[in-house]
Amino acid sequence: MHFSRTTVMYYELLTLMSIGTGILFITCYLHNIFPIQLVNTKSTGIADKNIYKKIYSITWNKRPSVIPTGLLKYKFRKCEFRNCKIGVASDKISLGKSDVVLFYHTSLNGKVPTKSSNQKWVFISVESKAYTNKNFKKKEWVNKFDWVFSYRTDADIYFPYGLLARTKIQTEKNYTNIFLQKTKNVAWVVSNCNAVSKRNKYIKEMNKTIDVDVFGRCGKSCSSPWNDDSCFNDLSKVYKFYLAFENSLCEDYVTEKAYRFYQDGFDIIPVYRGAPNIRNILPEGTFISSLDFTSPKELALHLKHVGSNESLYTSYLKAKDQFLSSSYSQQEMLQSLHCSVCEKLNTGYKRSTKLNLTHWIFEKKCLIPTDI
Ligand SMILES: *[C@@H]1O[C@H](CO)[C@@H](O)[C@H](O)[C@H]1NC(C)=O
Numbered sequence: 256m257h258f259s260r261t262t263v264m265y266y267e268l269l270t271l272m273s274i275g276t277g278i279l280f281i282t283c284y285l286h287n288i289f290p291i292q293l294v295n296t297k298s299t300g301i302a303d304k305n306i307y308k309k310i311y312s313i314t315w316n317k318r319p320s321v322i323p324t325g326l327l328k329y330k331f332r333k334c335e336f337r338n339c340k341i342g343v344a345s346d347k348i349s350l351g352k353s354d355v356v357l358f359y360h361t362s363l364n365g366k367v368p369t370k371s372s373n374q375k376w377v378f379i380s381v382e383s384k385a386y387t388n389k390n391f392k393k394k395e396w397v398n399k400f401d402w403v404f405s406y407r408t409d410a411d412i413y414f415p416y417g418l419l420a421r422t423k424i425q426t427e428k429n430y431t432n433i434f435l436q437k438t439k440n441v442a443w444v445v446s447n448c449n450a451v452s453k454r455n456k457y458i459k460e461m462n463k464t465i466d467v468d469v470f471g472r473c474g475k476s477c478s479s480p481w482n483d484d485s486c487f488n489d490l491s492k493v494y495k496f497y498l499a500f501e502n503s504l505c506e507d508y509v510t511e512k513a514y515r516f517y518q519d520g521f522d523i524i525p526v527y528r529g530a531p532n533i534r535n536i537l538p539e540g541t542f543i544s545s546l547d548f549t550s551p552k553e554l555a556l557h558l559k560h561v562g563s564n565e566s567l568y569t570s571y572l573k574a575k576d577q578f579l580s581s582s583y584s585q586q587e588m589l590q591s592l593h594c595s596v597c598e599k600l601n602t603g604y605k606r607s608t609k610l611n612l613t614h615w616i617f618e619k620k621c622l623i624p625t626d627i
Pocket residue numbers: 429431432435
């Protein structure tokens with residue numbers, strides 16, 4: 256009797272152990288399929304999410320003109336929840352049966368579709384307030400949207416332009432040599448020649464104190480297409496500073512203009528002008544923020560000071576080399592959007608208060624420059 260009870264316990268233990276090993280195996284297996292997740296797919300600890308009862312449907316109201324057709328045919332393979340299908344509204348696909356309808360900010364022209372009950376409408380813009388299309392304010396669109404996709408951290412679906420990670424690899428660089436190669440002061444590449452942040456005026460002022468060379472649509476041509484990374488890489492060899500000036504000065508609005516300089520080999524100090532909360536986003540000692548100076552002249556004088564002292568100058572490069580960026584592609588952005596929406600459908604996401612889009616967009620104040 257005593258002996259047989261021990262045997263039963265022994266078998267019970269063995270069964271438990273094999274289940275444990277099985278779970279461990281499944282976990283490792285899943286982990287191998289999704290080694291690094293760029294998309295928003297934090298694990299909930301559920302081992303198998305492939306047994307689904309329901310397939311949700313997500314539909315784009317219109318294909319945004321900036322997005323190639325192919326990118327919208329996403330298969331949810333890399334999402335945590337994969338029981339969603341995606342389409343673009345057409346004669347064959349109607350919005351009526353869709354669980355979620357996606358609206359890109361520039362495609363709110365034309366008739367407002369009929370909204371089914373329980374359907375969620377998502378407003379999508381990664382532009383600052385000033386550059387977000389204002390059609391959403393029209394009477395017929397008011398109170399239609401449920402969720403927002405934005406670079407803002409307070410969005411329902413938050414997606415930053417980039418992400419910095421500490422590097423493990425210690426770069427062996429001859430910083431003295433890098434410094435000695437630099438024969439020029441400040442470079443700036445620009446496409447939009449007249450932004451609301453009045454950056455042109457600011458730069459004209461700086462130029463009275465330190466040489467600023469302008470490249471891109473409003474200036475000289477680069478060795479390669481101006482929006483190409485190799486153009487920025489070339490400039491990084493001979494220039495000491497790069498003006499990473501955003502088109503707007505809004506909280507959280509940090510774009511690839513800043514993130515792209517945190518790539519290996521971009522040995523140049525970014526001079527940033529944009530998000531007032533930049534100190535919470537980019538690491539200390541890796542950049543210079545124009546908002547720390549009272550005027551373009553003060554900033555220019557500071558750049559002259561840093562640029563003429565090798566150990567001071569290279570301390571920025573050394574600090575920056577501790578980090579590497581991932582600047583997201585359009586495809587990664589859409590992938591993240593589709594995965595997040597699918598996740599929200601599965602988890603029954605609800606906002607704490609009903610979205611008032613007009614209020615949400617306009618409540619956040621962007622800085623009006625006072626230093627020029
Ligand atoms: C670094 O470069 C400088 C200037 O080119 C050179 O004088 C120095 O010897 C180099 N240092 C090392 C450790 O290679």
